[in-house]
Amino acid sequence: MSVVREALVVLSKDLRLEWRTRAAISALILFVLSTVFLIVYSVAGEDLQPRTDAAMLWVVVVFSAAIGMGRSFVTEEEQQTATLLRLHASPGAVYTGKLLFNFLLLVTVSVLAVASFVFLLNVDVASGGLMIATVVLGALALAGATTLLSAIVSKTRAGAAVLPILLLPLLLPLLGAAVLATTAAIDGSAWSEASDHLVTLAAFAGVTIAASLLLFDQVWND
Amino acid sequence: MNRSYPYLRTAILMWVTAVIVGAFLLRIPKMSILEHTARNLYFHVPMWFTMMAGMALSAFHAVGVLARPGREHDLRSATAAQTAMLFGVLGMVTGIVWARVTWYQGTDIWWNFDPRQTFAAMSLLVYAAYFVLRSQIDDIEQRARICAVYNVFAFTTVPFLLYILPRQVTSLHPGAEGNPAFSDITDPRMRLVFYPAVIGFIALFWLLYNQRVRLGRLLAAADRTSSEHDRSLAS
Amino acid sequence: MTMASSNPDVRIVWHPVVDAEPGGDASATQGAAVAGNPPANQAATIDQAATIDQAAAIDQDAAIDPNAAIDHDAAIDQDAAIDPNAVIDPNAAIDQNAAIDQAAAIDQDAAIDPNAVRDSTAVTPYDSVWAQTGVPGQQSTGIERQLLKEDKLYTVLAVVLIIWFGIVLFILRTDRKLQRLERRVDNRSTSSSRDD
Numbered sequence: 302m303s304v305v306r307e308a309l310v311v312l313s314k315d316l317r318l319e320w321r322t323r324a325a326i327s328a329l330i331l332f333v334l335s336t337v338f339l340i341v342y343s344v345a346g347e348d349l350q351p352r353t354d355a356a357m358l359w360v361v362v363v364f365s366a367a368i369g370m371g372r373s374f375v376t377e378e379e380q381q382t383a384t385l386l387r388l389h390a391s392p393g394a395v396y397t398g399k400l401l402f403n404f405l406l407l408v409t410v411s412v413l414a415v416a417s418f419v420f421l422l423n424v425d426v427a428s429g430g431l432m433i434a435t436v437v438l439g440a441l442a443l444a445g446a447t448t449l450l451s452a453i454v455s456k457t458r459a460g461a462a463v464l465p466i467l468l469l470p471l472l473l474p475l476l477g478a479a480v481l482a483t484t485a486a487i488d489g490s491a492w493s494e495a496s497d498h499l500v501t502l503a504a505f506a507g508v509t510i511a512a513s514l515l516l517f518d519q520v521w522n523d
Numbered sequence: 524m525n526r527s528y529p530y531l532r533t534a535i536l537m538w539v540t541a542v543i544v545g546a547f548l549l550r551i552p553k554m555s556i557l558e559h560t561a562r563n564l565y566f567h568v569p570m571w572f573t574m575m576a577g578m579a580l581s582a583f584h585a586v587g588v589l590a591r592p593g594r595e596h597d598l599r600s601a602t603a604a605q606t607a608m609l610f611g612v613l614g615m616v617t618g619i620v621w622a623r624v625t626w627y628q629g630t631d632i633w634w635n636f637d638p639r640q641t642f643a644a645m646s647l648l649v650y651a652a653y654f655v656l657r658s659q660i661d662d663i664e665q666r667a668r669i670c671a672v673y674n675v676f677a678f679t680t681v682p683f684l685l686y687i688l689p690r691q692v693t694s695l696h697p698g699a700e701g702n703p704a705f706s707d708i709t710d711p712r713m714r715l716v717f718y719p720a721v722i723g724f725i726a727l728f729w730l731l732y733n734q735r736v737r738l739g740r741l742l743a744a745a746d747r748t749s750s751e752h753d754r755s756l757a758s
Numbered sequence: 759m760t761m762a763s764s765n766p767d768v769r770i771v772w773h774p775v776v777d778a779e780p781g782g783d784a785s786a787t788q789g790a791a792v793a794g795n796p797p798a799n800q801a802a803t804i805d806q807a808a809t810i811d812q813a814a815a816i817d818q819d820a821a822i823d824p825n826a827a828i829d830h831d832a833a834i835d836q837d838a839a840i841d842p843n844a845v846i847d848p849n850a851a852i853d854q855n856a857a858i859d860q861a862a863a864i865d866q867d868a869a870i871d872p873n874a875v876r877d878s879t880a881v882t883p884y885d886s887v888w889a890q891t892g893v894p895g896q897q898s899t900g901i902e903r904q905l906l907k908e909d910k911l912y913t914v915l916a917v918v919l920i921i922w923f924g925i926v927l928f929i930l931r932t933d934r935k936l937q938r939l940e941r942r943v944d945n946r947s948t949s950s951s952r953d954d
Binding site: 458470471474508 | 589641642645646648649651652655656659660661665668669671672673675676677679680
Binding site for chain 3: 547563566624727735737745749
């Protein structure tokens with residue numbers, strides 16, 4: 302099978318498993334909602350600047366990713382399906398499949414976060430298209446950084462618990478660009494102004510995914 | 524190495540001492556607010572250069588671990604990261620003190636949320652996470668490999684943090700948006716001390732790095748010979 | 759870098775050239791700074807609200823010394839000291855020192871004079887003149903005031919010397935530890951081979 306087909310097989314396996322148990326997605330949804338409610342309570346109806354809203358949005362998304370994504374490779378090791386995967390698919394295909402799965406999860410999480418911010422915190426997003434682009438690129442960059450790291454942490458003693466420590470410092474470029482782009486989306490600025498930040502997001506996604514593809518083999522094969 | 528090392532050490536220490544003496548004797552342009560703290564330039568900036576060089580060395584040896592597994596590259600990679608962090612912390616300290624006595628004189632501010640400073644702190648956190656990861660894996664070979672992967676991965680984001688992003692945002696540092704570049708604002712006279720300072724600090728890094736590599740090797744050798752010793756006693 | 763064609767009568771008021779292109783050739787425009795330096799320009803220099811003046815190509819002070827940030831010289835703007843926005847706004851490129859600038863005489867001697875540590879008569883193109891003016895600011899407490907005397911030389915000296923002696927001591931201590939370890943490893947390996 303070609304790499305693309307193998308990757309799609311890995312993706313559909315993960316999707317099917319997820320659909321049956323809904324473990325990861327429910328944890329993520331609940332985490333996002335609880336955090337947003339905490340924020341709503343703490344803010345207590347005050348009017349926030351777009352920059353603050355954008356910052357909190359992405360902090361929520363990043364922390365959900367750090368906490369919820371750790372298990373994607375750990376479950377493989379635990380349920381001992383990892384060997385099967387190693388036999389049937391090339392490392393590149395495994396990585397791509399997992400990347401796509403994480404990407405879909407993160408898009409869902411981000412959309413949910415944006416929706417809850419819009420409804421609960423009364424954030425008025427002026428430029429919807431820009432917001433969508435930011436969410437998609439941000440989720441892609443986040444998935445790019447997270448997938449390899451979750452493979453790395455699956456080999457450690459503490460497992461998924463150490464993912465936030467590894468992930469958060471690396472996400473600073475992503476966070477900065479995403480917050481600025483989201484601020485522009487809330488403010489309703491033109492695309493040309495936010496294009497710098499979108500390019501940074503895309504570049505970050507590109508760099509992390511390329512590096513991960515090269516390095517994944519070393520982590521995956523004992 | 525053992526024969527010429529004491530001379531090298533003395534030479535490097537003398538060089539850096541000369542740099543320090545020169546830094547304080549050379550006349551510098553008088554700038555308001557900065558006054559004599561402008562001399563800090565000779566120390567603050569070379570420390571960051573050294574940190575970046577150290578991180579590059581660490582990533583280089585990490586690639587070496589992946590290409591040719593063994594303890595040597597792993598030891599060098601970890602040691603380079605450690606020493607780079609030391610210089611990074613020193614650079615951070617000099618930067619904070621510098622800001623405190625000049626632009627923040629009289630106020631209570633220690634951390635000024637300057638973007639470049641924050642990015643630099645984040646890269647220190649990245650390498651601190653590297654050491655956390657090292658402590659989390661027990662198998663030696665696996666640890667070497669996995670941490671090498673993280674090292675290389677982290678290093679691909681460092682250029683973003685230390686180079687690209689600071690130029691995009693407004694900041695106190697030269698080269699950021701609105702500020703002219705470093706070379707435009709440094710009096711050429713200062714370069715007389717600045718370049719030797721960079722060389723001196725990188726040489727200092729090499730000295731510390733070399734010491735710790737030898738220390739690591741000796742500790743490993745001590746473990747081996749002590750177990751041999753025990754075995755020979757038992758026989 | 760000497761001011762070769764400098765006229766001793768021309769006073770250097772350190773202010774940014776209004777129409778300079780960003781990041782332009784520093785050496786070329788330096789001459790322009792001196793030449794285009796009529797006292798009439800002082801009106802422009804006091805205009806602190808000129809946000810249109812973006813990239814002052816030779817506002818070299820702004821780089822390591824964004825006067826706009828926490829400018830103690832601007833008696834008008836004390837709030838800048840605690841205004842976090844001012845910190846990252848070097849775009850307020852007008853040198854506020856110029857407003858109270860007394861103007862120093864040009865020093866033809868640009869050669870390196872290693873003996874002059876605090877020579878207040880030497881002036882370079884990079885200087886902004888602070889010597890004649892007091893630096894209003896908030897009162898600093900005891901040891902801080904002591905450290906900040908002598909134009910903050912003591913602070914820099916203290917930081918550098920503490921760090922430097924720390925590093926030297928650490929290097930020497932590690933070397934001693936290395937020698938001890940080497941001796942121990944050698945003894946162990948020779949003694950274990952002797953036992954056979």
